[in-house]
Ligand SMILES: Nc1ncnc2c1ncn2[C@@H]1O[C@H](COP(=O)(O)OP(=O)(O)O)[C@@H](O)[C@H]1O
């Protein structure tokens with residue numbers, strides 16, 4: 001009898017495999033980091049084999065440490081860093097290039113050229129997205145143009161494209177070429193209203209449609225793992241992009257509910273129900289999940305640098321050894337210094353969408369030291385969230401059933417920092433709720449898989465089981481908050497000027 005579900009959470013900096021029991025509690029976990037490649041300014045790549053090998057290794061380790069066999073697992077769910085593009089040979093499985101990661105800006109000039117030709121409005125109308133190098137389409141085109149002979153091979157049907165879910169599914173199952181609607185919705189090639197690949201967009205980005213995977217519901221049949229991988233085949237029944245996984249794992253099933261995930265980047269997602277809402281503030285309209293053929297839409301605010309700013313403190317300027325030291329340092333910072341970091345390391349995402357600007361520090365004095373820099377890095381994440389929520393509230397106001405208190409459900413690696421969560425509540429002037437289960441991204445995909453095989457209950461009952469670990473209440477004075485937010489807006493304005 002199966003006792004667990006298993007989630008593979010393939011993130012930007014690490015891969016986790018997590019076993020969840022029948023009460024959806026974490027029963028076992030294995031995690032492995034892998035190398036980031038930065039071949040040029042604004043370029044970010046992953047080795048496809050790293051994504052694959054860390055996935056298999058963490059699953060095996062989680063199973064072994066818990067003494068779990070393949071027969072104990074009801075189903076697998078996959079959740080993944082989104083937009084990251086892979087292209088491989090259908091016959092040999094050999095990738096033609098490293099994976100081009102969502103943060104990568106190498107196609108900025110190509111995207112501005114299309115913008116200049118006036119294509120953005122039509123693209124947004126179909127995809128809900130903006131013309132930005134963040135999404136997969138221009139990355140695929142780049143690979144086909146830059147890798148010798150690739151375009152001709154793609155046109156002959158010899159190459160396959162996939163986001164990370166598709167690549168892992170291909171290798172796990174031995175050649176199934178599929179994705180789910182949430183991942184398809186991040187490519188810039190998928191019409192989120194008609195729910196199909198769009199041939200005009202494929203032509204615009206130079207992507208032969210025959211490279212694209214079949215798009216399925218987020219819960220359903222995604223094949224089974226090849227027997228030799230984990231001892232016997234295991235069904236794969238759930239797939240969702242990681243931010244959509246977190247939306248599900250946070251039980252944001254009701255229109256108006258918002259979650260914000262703090263991993264490498266930060267992504268706030270608001271469930272808008274059956275209605276795709278067009279943003280007036282450059283947020284994305286996207287698919288939250290598709291179940292039984294029915295699409296639930298979302299508004300999303302995407303920030304490229306959140307935990308990555310903490311990584312910069314650790315690996316870039318070396319003022320901390322562990323991410324967890326950043327909060328203690330920030331706490332000891334001089335309250336009279338107003339130092340602002342605008343972490344535009346790879347440009348700015350929502351609501352500015354400028355791929356060309358780079359980061360800057362403002363307000364440095366002779367007394368500025370590591371503590372003030374640590375505080376500026378953590379606060380930058382809070383300020384950016386404040387910008388996103390302001391935009392989201394403006395878009396949602398016309399649709400909201402009634403004015404209610406905004407509560408933010410948070411998750412991701414960075415929410416371990418109590419200092420950052422308190423500062424977030426202070427700067428938002430709104431409560432911030434941290435759940436008991438922090439692995440909400442993984443839980444979302446495990447839930448989809450478990451629900452599909454009848455191991456977990458329907459969404460309403462799942463929502464009742466969501467448990468708060470800690471609520472951070474705002475305690476900063478309005479005057480102080482307004483002064484700090486004004487300083488941030490001023491810093492961003494100067495950078496973009
Ligand atoms: N205690 C902490 N304080 C601040 N940041 C943290 C802390 N723990 C982890 N992080 C940051 O969280 C990020 C990892 O979160 P995770 O959700 O695993 O990201 P991803 O899925 O993008 O790989 C890292 O960027 C790390 O710097």
Ligand SMILES: O=P(O)(O)OC[C@H](O)CO
Nearest residue numbers: 011012081082263264265
């Ligand atoms: O790896 P994360 O958790 O930062 O998420 C990456 C996003 O999916 C990119 O859109």
